[in-house]
Amino acid sequence: MSQAQTTATQSTQPTRSAASGLRRTRQRTAVLDSLDRYSTFVSVLELHARMAASGSTVGLTTVYRTLRDLERAGLVDTVREGAGGRLHLRRRAGRHRHYLVCRDCGHGQPVNVDAVARWADRIGRASGFTDLEHTVELSGICAQCRPATEDALRTAGPALAS
The missing domain is CATH 1.10.10.10 (Winged helix-like DNA-binding domain superfamily/Winged helix DNA-binding domain)
Incomplete structure (x- = not known):
């Protein structure tokens, strides 16, 4: 060969x-x-x-x-x-991340994972839980999509009111 x-x-x-x-x-x-x-x-x-x-x-x-x-x-x-x-x-x-995800375009913005982990640990300790795992889901409308979303809401506003 x-x-x-x-x-x-x-x-x-x-x-x-x-x-x-x-x-x-x-x-x-x-x-x-x-x-x-x-x-x-x-x-x-x-x-x-x-x-x-x-x-x-x-x-x-x-x-x-x-x-x-x-x-x-x-x-x-x-x-x-x-x-x-x-x-x-x-x-x-190389490590787990949390994201703030745009509901319109899917853009994911990483958030400070250490702040989320500290918050989850603090909640676990205060509640008497150990070996804590967490899932955090944050979503919104990003700056690029916000004008289009606001225009759509303004346009749909009168139709929704009737």
Whole structure:
């Protein structure tokens, strides 16, 4: 076997990522590569549609399962959207983050995770809880979307009043 064939064979075999403990598979690589193209939170359906449009054969169920695994491994941050769905963003920093997410465009602004952790710890101690875990969801309308939202409310205002 030539050196080129050996290298190609080695690079296609699933390996474990030391950082996440997950096996490196074609599907996980495809999902992570697609997530890397987004700078805002994205839904599973949007992500899958973009992957399919670029020729990926990864199925929708696999995308759901892969995102769940990547979230558990700390490689993806996930927040809930207003309709109850989940939005995903590739984690750029090595640790858990909290975000303030725009309900209109999906832009995620990281918030000070230390302040949130201190607040959660303080609540836990005051309540007598230990081994505390927390989920914090903050959403609003970002500065770029606010003018459009305010215009829409002004336009709809008279119609809502009747």
